[in-house]
Amino acid sequence: MTMSLAPGAWPADRAGATLTIDLAAIAANYRLLGERAAGAVCAPVVKADAYGLGAARVAPVLEAAGARDFFVAHVDEGIALRRYVSPDVRITILHGPRPGAVDDCVRHDLRPVLNSMEQLASWRQAAGRHGRRLAAALQVDSGMSRFGLSPHDVRAIAADRSLLAGIDTDLVISHLACADDPANPASAAQRAQFRHLASMLPRAPLSLAASSGIFLGEGYHFDLVRPGAALYGVAPTAAAPNPLHPVVRLRAHVMQIRDIAPGDGVGYGLTYRAAAPRRIATIATGYADGFARQGASRGCAWLDDIRLPVVGRISMDSLALDISDVPDSRLSPDMTVDLIGPRRGVDAVAEAAGTIGYEILTALGHRYHRDYIAA
Protein backbone atom coordinates (compact mmCIF):
# COMPACT_ATOMS: atom_id res chain seq x y z
CA MET A 1 0.00 0.00 0.00
CA THR A 2 1.36 3.41 -0.91
CA MET A 3 0.74 4.77 2.62
CA SER A 4 3.65 2.69 3.89
CA LEU A 5 6.18 4.20 1.48
CA ALA A 6 9.07 6.06 3.03
CA PRO A 7 8.83 9.87 2.84
CA GLY A 8 9.83 11.02 -0.60
CA ALA A 9 9.22 7.67 -2.19
CA TRP A 10 5.93 8.64 -3.80
CA PRO A 11 6.15 8.11 -7.55
CA ALA A 12 5.60 11.40 -9.36
CA ASP A 13 2.32 10.45 -11.01
CA ARG A 14 0.79 9.24 -7.76
CA ALA A 15 1.46 12.42 -5.83
CA GLY A 16 -0.35 15.74 -5.97
CA ALA A 17 2.80 17.79 -6.25
CA THR A 18 6.51 17.51 -6.88
CA LEU A 19 9.01 19.04 -4.49
CA THR A 20 12.31 19.65 -6.26
CA ILE A 21 15.31 19.97 -3.95
CA ASP A 22 18.43 21.34 -5.58
CA LEU A 23 21.40 19.65 -3.90
CA ALA A 24 23.82 21.58 -6.12
CA ALA A 25 22.35 24.82 -4.77
CA ILE A 26 22.84 23.56 -1.19
CA ALA A 27 26.49 22.78 -1.98
CA ALA A 28 26.90 26.23 -3.57
CA ASN A 29 25.33 27.86 -0.50
CA TYR A 30 27.70 25.93 1.73
CA ARG A 31 30.68 27.25 -0.25
CA LEU A 32 29.29 30.79 -0.22
CA LEU A 33 28.83 30.71 3.56
CA GLY A 34 32.31 29.26 3.99
CA GLU A 35 33.73 32.17 1.99
CA ARG A 36 31.76 34.72 4.04
CA ALA A 37 33.18 33.18 7.18
CA ALA A 38 36.64 32.47 5.79
CA GLY A 39 38.96 31.46 8.60
CA ALA A 40 36.19 29.80 10.61
CA VAL A 41 35.05 26.19 10.33
CA CYS A 42 31.68 26.05 8.54
CA ALA A 43 29.61 23.41 10.35
CA PRO A 44 26.20 22.74 8.82
CA VAL A 45 23.07 22.33 10.92
CA VAL A 46 20.94 19.46 9.61
CA LYS A 47 18.43 19.16 12.46
CA ALA A 48 14.75 18.49 11.69
CA ASP A 49 15.76 16.23 8.77
CA ALA A 50 17.83 19.02 7.21
CA TYR A 51 15.00 21.52 7.71
CA GLY A 52 12.55 19.14 6.07
CA LEU A 53 14.62 18.55 2.94
CA GLY A 54 15.98 15.08 3.82
CA ALA A 55 19.19 14.68 5.85
CA ALA A 56 19.91 11.36 4.11
CA ARG A 57 20.35 13.21 0.81
CA VAL A 58 21.60 16.56 2.08
CA ALA A 59 24.31 15.48 4.55
CA PRO A 60 26.44 13.49 2.06
CA VAL A 61 26.36 16.48 -0.31
CA LEU A 62 27.56 18.79 2.45
CA GLU A 63 30.28 16.33 3.39
CA ALA A 64 31.41 16.18 -0.25
CA ALA A 65 31.48 20.00 -0.23
CA GLY A 66 33.94 19.87 2.65
CA ALA A 67 31.90 19.75 5.86
CA ARG A 68 33.47 17.70 8.67
CA ASP A 69 31.40 18.98 11.59
CA PHE A 70 27.60 18.65 11.71
CA PHE A 71 24.98 19.78 14.21
CA VAL A 72 21.58 18.26 14.97
CA ALA A 73 19.18 18.93 17.85
CA HIS A 74 18.36 15.47 19.23
CA VAL A 75 20.27 12.27 19.99
CA ASP A 76 18.01 10.31 17.63
CA GLU A 77 18.84 12.71 14.82
CA GLY A 78 22.53 12.17 15.51
CA ILE A 79 22.17 8.38 15.43
CA ALA A 80 20.33 8.64 12.11
CA LEU A 81 22.92 11.04 10.70
CA ARG A 82 25.75 8.61 11.55
CA ARG A 83 24.48 6.38 8.73
CA TYR A 84 24.77 9.11 6.10
CA VAL A 85 28.26 10.49 6.78
CA SER A 86 31.79 9.13 7.12
CA PRO A 87 32.86 7.75 10.51
CA ASP A 88 35.36 10.58 11.04
CA VAL A 89 32.67 13.27 10.73
CA ARG A 90 31.93 14.91 14.05
CA ILE A 91 28.28 15.12 15.03
CA THR A 92 27.23 17.50 17.79
CA ILE A 93 23.89 17.30 19.61
CA LEU A 94 22.64 20.84 20.29
CA HIS A 95 20.21 19.80 23.01
CA GLY A 96 22.67 17.46 24.69
CA PRO A 97 21.41 14.09 25.92
CA ARG A 98 18.45 13.60 28.21
CA PRO A 99 19.51 11.47 31.19
CA GLY A 100 18.47 8.17 29.62
CA ALA A 101 20.35 8.84 26.37
CA VAL A 102 23.83 9.62 27.74
CA ASP A 103 25.21 6.17 26.93
CA ASP A 104 23.68 6.31 23.45
CA CYS A 105 25.74 9.46 22.87
CA VAL A 106 28.92 7.68 23.91
CA ARG A 107 28.14 4.56 21.91
CA HIS A 108 27.37 6.45 18.69
CA ASP A 109 30.26 8.88 19.12
CA LEU A 110 28.00 11.92 19.37
CA ARG A 111 29.38 15.05 21.01
CA PRO A 112 26.84 16.70 23.27
CA VAL A 113 26.35 20.39 23.85
CA LEU A 114 26.09 20.59 27.64
CA ASN A 115 23.53 23.25 28.45
CA SER A 116 23.05 22.88 32.20
CA MET A 117 24.83 21.78 35.36
CA GLU A 118 22.68 18.62 35.30
CA GLN A 119 23.91 17.71 31.82
CA LEU A 120 27.47 18.51 32.86
CA ALA A 121 27.17 16.16 35.85
CA SER A 122 25.75 13.31 33.82
CA TRP A 123 28.49 13.64 31.16
CA ARG A 124 31.13 13.74 33.91
CA GLN A 125 29.67 10.56 35.38
CA ALA A 126 29.59 8.93 31.95
CA ALA A 127 33.32 9.65 31.55
CA GLY A 128 33.90 7.91 34.88
CA ARG A 129 31.70 4.98 33.92
CA HIS A 130 33.35 4.50 30.53
CA GLY A 131 36.83 5.01 31.97
CA ARG A 132 37.93 7.63 29.43
CA ARG A 133 37.79 11.31 28.73
CA LEU A 134 34.75 12.46 26.74
CA ALA A 135 34.57 15.49 24.46
CA ALA A 136 31.81 18.03 24.91
CA ALA A 137 30.76 21.47 23.76
CA LEU A 138 29.59 23.86 26.45
CA GLN A 139 26.84 26.35 25.73
CA VAL A 140 26.66 29.58 27.68
CA ASP A 141 23.56 31.76 27.82
CA SER A 142 24.75 35.13 26.53
CA GLY A 143 21.32 36.74 26.76
CA MET A 144 18.67 34.77 24.88
CA SER A 145 17.46 32.91 27.98
CA ARG A 146 16.84 29.73 26.06
CA PHE A 147 19.70 27.23 26.44
CA GLY A 148 23.02 27.27 28.15
CA LEU A 149 24.92 27.64 31.37
CA SER A 150 24.02 30.81 33.26
CA PRO A 151 26.68 33.30 34.35
CA HIS A 152 26.23 31.84 37.84
CA ASP A 153 26.94 28.32 36.53
CA VAL A 154 30.00 29.54 34.63
CA ARG A 155 31.39 31.20 37.77
CA ALA A 156 30.84 27.94 39.66
CA ILE A 157 32.83 26.04 37.02
CA ALA A 158 35.58 28.67 37.08
CA ALA A 159 35.83 28.26 40.84
CA ASP A 160 35.82 24.47 40.77
CA ARG A 161 37.43 22.85 37.73
CA SER A 162 36.64 19.40 39.11
CA LEU A 163 33.14 20.01 37.74
CA LEU A 164 34.74 19.34 34.34
CA ALA A 165 36.61 16.19 35.46
CA GLY A 166 36.89 13.72 32.60
CA ILE A 167 35.46 16.20 30.09
CA ASP A 168 37.45 17.64 27.18
CA THR A 169 35.84 20.99 26.45
CA ASP A 170 36.58 21.36 22.77
CA LEU A 171 34.01 24.00 21.84
CA VAL A 172 32.18 26.81 23.64
CA ILE A 173 29.04 28.11 21.97
CA SER A 174 26.21 30.58 22.42
CA HIS A 175 23.34 31.70 20.19
CA LEU A 176 22.17 35.12 19.02
CA ALA A 177 18.55 36.20 19.46
CA CYS A 178 18.39 39.10 16.97
CA ALA A 179 21.02 38.35 14.33
CA ASP A 180 18.61 38.83 11.40
CA ASP A 181 18.42 42.53 12.28
CA PRO A 182 21.91 44.08 11.90
CA ALA A 183 20.75 47.33 13.54
CA ASN A 184 19.79 45.59 16.78
CA PRO A 185 22.29 46.38 19.56
CA ALA A 186 21.45 43.10 21.33
CA SER A 187 23.93 41.20 19.12
CA ALA A 188 26.95 43.23 20.22
CA ALA A 189 25.84 42.94 23.85
CA GLN A 190 25.52 39.16 23.50
CA ARG A 191 28.94 38.95 21.86
CA ALA A 192 30.54 40.85 24.74
CA GLN A 193 28.83 38.63 27.27
CA PHE A 194 29.85 35.52 25.28
CA ARG A 195 33.51 36.59 25.35
CA HIS A 196 33.30 37.34 29.04
CA LEU A 197 31.74 33.98 29.95
CA ALA A 198 34.06 32.01 27.64
CA SER A 199 37.10 33.64 29.27
CA MET A 200 36.19 31.88 32.53
CA LEU A 201 36.07 28.43 30.90
CA PRO A 202 38.90 26.24 29.60
CA ARG A 203 40.38 27.72 26.43
CA ALA A 204 38.56 26.18 23.47
CA PRO A 205 37.37 27.15 19.98
CA LEU A 206 34.38 29.50 20.11
CA SER A 207 31.15 29.59 18.10
CA LEU A 208 28.41 32.23 18.16
CA ALA A 209 27.01 32.68 14.64
CA ALA A 210 24.24 30.74 12.92
CA SER A 211 23.11 31.77 9.41
CA SER A 212 22.21 35.38 10.17
CA GLY A 213 25.19 35.89 12.47
CA ILE A 214 27.55 35.10 9.59
CA PHE A 215 26.22 38.21 7.83
CA LEU A 216 26.83 40.45 10.84
CA GLY A 217 30.48 40.39 9.83
CA GLU A 218 33.82 38.95 10.74
CA GLY A 219 33.57 40.05 14.36
CA TYR A 220 30.88 37.41 14.89
CA HIS A 221 32.57 34.45 13.19
CA PHE A 222 34.96 33.30 15.92
CA ASP A 223 36.30 29.77 15.19
CA LEU A 224 33.22 27.95 13.93
CA VAL A 225 29.92 29.05 12.35
CA ARG A 226 26.72 26.97 12.42
CA PRO A 227 24.50 27.79 9.44
CA GLY A 228 21.22 25.99 8.92
CA ALA A 229 18.51 27.99 7.14
CA ALA A 230 20.87 29.83 4.78
CA LEU A 231 22.11 26.51 3.38
CA TYR A 232 18.54 25.82 2.33
CA GLY A 233 18.07 29.21 0.69
CA VAL A 234 16.29 31.16 3.45
CA ALA A 235 17.26 34.84 3.58
CA PRO A 236 19.64 35.51 6.49
CA THR A 237 18.86 39.20 6.87
CA ALA A 238 15.25 40.35 6.77
CA ALA A 239 15.74 43.71 5.07
CA ALA A 240 18.58 42.92 2.66
CA PRO A 241 18.71 41.10 -0.70
CA ASN A 242 19.20 37.35 -0.29
CA PRO A 243 22.67 36.32 -1.55
CA LEU A 244 21.89 32.58 -1.34
CA HIS A 245 20.72 30.28 -4.10
CA PRO A 246 17.10 29.10 -3.96
CA VAL A 247 16.93 25.39 -3.12
CA VAL A 248 13.29 24.29 -3.29
CA ARG A 249 10.62 24.43 -5.94
CA LEU A 250 7.13 23.08 -5.37
CA ARG A 251 4.97 22.31 -8.38
CA ALA A 252 1.38 21.23 -7.77
CA HIS A 253 -0.96 19.61 -10.25
CA VAL A 254 -4.17 21.18 -11.48
CA MET A 255 -6.92 18.59 -10.95
CA GLN A 256 -9.95 20.45 -12.26
CA ILE A 257 -10.83 23.71 -13.94
CA ARG A 258 -14.29 25.24 -13.84
CA ASP A 259 -15.90 28.51 -14.85
CA ILE A 260 -18.07 30.15 -12.23
CA ALA A 261 -20.70 32.87 -12.45
CA PRO A 262 -21.08 36.07 -10.39
CA GLY A 263 -22.30 35.15 -6.91
CA ASP A 264 -20.91 31.59 -6.96
CA GLY A 265 -18.93 30.60 -3.88
CA VAL A 266 -15.69 28.59 -3.58
CA GLY A 267 -14.54 26.19 -0.88
CA TYR A 268 -15.53 25.47 2.73
CA GLY A 269 -17.76 28.15 4.20
CA LEU A 270 -18.10 29.72 0.74
CA THR A 271 -15.91 32.51 2.09
CA TYR A 272 -15.05 33.61 -1.46
CA ARG A 273 -17.78 34.72 -3.82
CA ALA A 274 -17.10 35.71 -7.38
CA ALA A 275 -17.97 39.30 -8.21
CA ALA A 276 -17.65 38.61 -11.93
CA PRO A 277 -17.31 35.49 -14.09
CA ARG A 278 -14.11 33.70 -12.96
CA ARG A 279 -12.18 30.59 -13.93
CA ILE A 280 -11.15 28.48 -10.95
CA ALA A 281 -8.52 25.71 -10.79
CA THR A 282 -8.48 23.16 -7.98
CA ILE A 283 -4.94 22.00 -7.23
CA ALA A 284 -3.78 18.96 -5.32
CA THR A 285 -2.02 20.49 -2.31
CA GLY A 286 -3.56 21.53 0.99
CA TYR A 287 -2.87 22.22 4.61
CA ALA A 288 -1.86 18.61 5.26
CA ASP A 289 1.00 19.31 2.85
CA GLY A 290 2.20 22.26 4.87
CA PHE A 291 0.11 24.98 3.28
CA ALA A 292 -1.34 26.67 6.33
CA ARG A 293 -4.94 27.83 6.28
CA GLN A 294 -3.91 31.17 7.75
CA GLY A 295 -2.69 33.62 5.20
CA ALA A 296 -4.59 31.86 2.42
CA SER A 297 -6.17 35.11 1.33
CA ARG A 298 -2.70 36.52 0.61
CA GLY A 299 -1.37 33.34 -0.97
CA CYS A 300 -0.85 32.73 -4.65
CA ALA A 301 0.72 30.40 -7.17
CA TRP A 302 2.43 31.26 -10.43
CA LEU A 303 2.15 29.89 -13.93
CA ASP A 304 5.44 31.16 -15.34
CA ASP A 305 4.85 34.93 -15.17
CA ILE A 306 1.11 34.90 -14.38
CA ARG A 307 0.07 35.37 -10.76
CA LEU A 308 -2.75 33.08 -9.62
CA PRO A 309 -4.37 34.21 -6.34
CA VAL A 310 -5.63 31.63 -3.84
CA VAL A 311 -9.39 31.94 -3.40
CA GLY A 312 -11.43 30.66 -0.47
CA ARG A 313 -10.24 28.43 2.32
CA ILE A 314 -7.45 25.91 1.92
CA SER A 315 -8.70 22.32 2.32
CA MET A 316 -6.70 19.42 3.71
CA ASP A 317 -5.70 18.08 0.29
CA SER A 318 -6.50 20.88 -2.12
CA LEU A 319 -6.77 24.58 -2.67
CA ALA A 320 -8.41 26.79 -5.27
CA LEU A 321 -6.74 29.35 -7.54
CA ASP A 322 -8.24 32.08 -9.67
CA ILE A 323 -6.76 31.37 -13.11
CA SER A 324 -8.92 33.82 -15.05
CA ASP A 325 -5.81 35.61 -16.35
CA VAL A 326 -4.40 32.49 -18.01
CA PRO A 327 -5.02 32.39 -21.81
CA ASP A 328 -6.77 29.24 -23.03
CA SER A 329 -3.70 28.37 -25.08
CA ARG A 330 -1.70 27.86 -21.90
CA LEU A 331 -4.14 25.51 -20.20
CA SER A 332 -3.54 21.79 -20.45
CA PRO A 333 -4.78 18.70 -18.61
CA ASP A 334 -2.75 17.85 -15.50
CA MET A 335 -0.66 21.01 -15.87
CA THR A 336 1.40 22.23 -12.92
CA VAL A 337 1.70 25.59 -11.20
CA ASP A 338 4.45 26.81 -8.87
CA LEU A 339 3.54 27.14 -5.20
CA ILE A 340 7.17 27.80 -4.38
CA GLY A 341 9.34 28.78 -7.31
CA PRO A 342 11.31 31.40 -9.16
CA ARG A 343 8.58 34.05 -8.83
CA ARG A 344 7.83 33.38 -5.21
CA GLY A 345 10.51 31.87 -3.02
CA VAL A 346 10.31 30.39 0.44
CA ASP A 347 10.59 33.76 2.18
CA ALA A 348 7.77 35.34 0.16
CA VAL A 349 5.50 32.35 0.80
CA ALA A 350 6.30 32.69 4.50
CA GLU A 351 5.55 36.38 4.57
CA ALA A 352 2.12 35.87 3.02
CA ALA A 353 1.36 33.19 5.63
CA GLY A 354 2.57 35.41 8.49
CA THR A 355 5.54 33.21 9.34
CA ILE A 356 9.22 32.68 8.49
CA GLY A 357 10.95 30.61 5.81
CA TYR A 358 12.17 28.15 8.46
CA GLU A 359 8.60 27.17 9.29
CA ILE A 360 7.58 26.82 5.64
CA LEU A 361 10.49 24.42 4.97
CA THR A 362 10.07 22.31 8.08
CA ALA A 363 6.29 22.09 7.53
CA LEU A 364 6.62 20.77 3.96
CA GLY A 365 4.59 17.60 3.98
CA HIS A 366 5.68 14.07 3.23
CA ARG A 367 3.17 13.42 0.47
CA TYR A 368 5.06 15.18 -2.29
CA HIS A 369 7.07 13.34 -4.85
CA ARG A 370 10.61 14.45 -4.05
CA ASP A 371 12.91 15.09 -6.95
CA TYR A 372 16.53 15.76 -6.01
CA ILE A 373 18.77 17.67 -8.42
CA ALA A 374 22.23 16.12 -8.03
CA ALA A 375 25.10 18.23 -6.76
Ligand SMILES: *Cc1c(COP(=O)(O)O)cnc(C)c1O
Ligand atom coordinates in the same frame (compact mmCIF):
# COMPACT_ATOMS: atom_id res chain seq x y z
C1 LIG B 1 19.09 25.86 14.74
C2 LIG B 1 20.36 26.37 15.30
C3 LIG B 1 21.36 26.85 14.44
C4 LIG B 1 21.12 27.07 12.97
O1 LIG B 1 20.35 28.24 12.87
P1 LIG B 1 19.97 28.91 11.46
O2 LIG B 1 19.35 30.19 11.84
O3 LIG B 1 19.01 27.98 10.81
O4 LIG B 1 21.22 29.07 10.70
C5 LIG B 1 22.58 27.18 15.00
N1 LIG B 1 22.80 27.08 16.33
C6 LIG B 1 21.85 26.65 17.18
C7 LIG B 1 22.15 26.58 18.64
C8 LIG B 1 20.59 26.29 16.70
O5 LIG B 1 19.63 25.91 17.55
